[in-house]
Amino acid sequence: MGARVRAELWAGVLWSLAFAAVAAEPLPVSAVAEGVYVHWGAQEDSSPRNLGDIANLGFVVGERCVAVIDTGGTAEVGRRLRAAVRQVTPLPVCYVINTHVHPDHIFGNGAFEAESPTFVGHVKLPQAMAARGSTYLHALERDFGDAARGTKVIAPGTVVMDEAQLDLGGRVLKLRAWPTAHTDNDLTVYDVRTGTLFLSDLLFVERIPVVDGSLKGWLALHPRILALEPARVVPGHGMVKGSLGGALAAQEQYLSTLQLEVRAAIGKGWTLRQAVDRVGTPERRNWLLWDSFHKRNVTAAYAELEWED
């Protein structure tokens, strides 16, 4: 038997093994552009009921292989995402890109390990995973019980300091590592062929944005994001129904109101606790999950802005 025949046979065996391992129910995905697929996560708090399937996940299919962009909040969501990839293409997953450290974006990584992809993230992602990974895992095990089974932290093997390109075979993804904004390890992915920009959590739509990096840094990125003029964007949460400008303006309205009011609170000598109890109610009606995250945002904003002057 020639080496080539043997290799092909092996490829066939591995392909069926891979398929057998993917017994999970595929996540529903939409083709938002040629070869670009998105699963729209639920606009809910992460819970055992939704298995942590709350973030938008995606994959892009090249001629040689597939890049997955974020993997969901549990190993099970990752398995389902992998099943969705398999429904679309038999090509291997060569890259798993994590857009930042948050658990709803990274905890499905383990489901792709069997395909030995290169895990890719912002240069500060390994450090953030080190500092937070065990806390996230512990909280997931505490809150999800059995539904957390198999979930683990997988750090990137390749990191992006500034910009990088991934070749999927006849198709190039441009990755960009941003300065501290939503977190200190935000990475965006741009599919050159279709002009699709995966902004991940640099853009929240309808769901309240979470400040876990720098409020000022995030606001400073808004004009830079707008200037990219992508053909379409995939936010980390929610769907852009109108223009990117409109979606960014809504987010800016929340973030700048937060900044204004927290600055005023600090100026008036309010304590952190007082600011948390009082700041920002006019924006409340505009956002989902306000009660879960607004107080937290006030806390983060206060801790950042009190060092001004």
Add this chain to the structure above:
Amino acid sequence: MKGFVGKLLLGGLLGLAVVAGTGSAADEKAKDEPWPKLSKVLFGDRTIKEDAGDVLTLEAPVRAEDAAVVPIAIRTRLEQTPEKYIRKIYLVIDKNPSPVGVVFTLTPDSGKADLETRVRIEEYTHVRAIAETNDGSLFMATKFVKASGGCSAPAGKDLEAAMARLGKMKFRVDKEVAYNQPNQAQLMISHPNISGLAMDQVTRLYAPPHFVRRIDVSYAGKTILTAEVDFTISENPNFRFYFVPRGEGELKAEVVDTNDLRFETSVALRGAPGS
């Protein structure tokens, strides 16, 4: 020597808590409550008056909105006089990796033993403030704090920014004080307060601990407040406290961290007209 004993004590309790604090959801039960052990180590068999609202109360949020920055306030009812005053306040967070991460020492010159700070909380836990008066009596106030959900973590948000600003300090206080009565001041210290408990997933190495361990505040040369602390305190440690100025003077803070880096800041204060 006193500092050394304090460090030993904190170190010992850290070990104890790491063992006690690694349980899973199922053991929220009483048998795993760390407080009886902690109480024994800290106070032996001494009586602690619980729910001591006539001496002190504790303010903590029902839910730790941001696990990295949980505001805690201790309010006291005693006036700090040379005859009777609160000389120590222990802040105990039962399920934290270092449950006794904050011990304040106060003096009659504190005027009022009210304190505010911010701590890290990553687990459903009791938070306790235990006041010890100068006659050795113990009083406790307790709150239960639920852990935050989602993507909140006790780690900082931007280590690089925190490192770049390390050691910068700031007092917030009215430049004109009221003599012979308690005045409030806020001390802000820029420091990443790294716990040393985070393991790098790639190298399997632990980032070395680097946190503020002691703070001394004085006014006109007299001690107002001493705090023996660790990484329980949030990144950029922040304290609000009271002091009683008897005349013009300098409010001064001296800070030492685990790398023996020393930082200090001071502000000259004088009486408001008519004080």
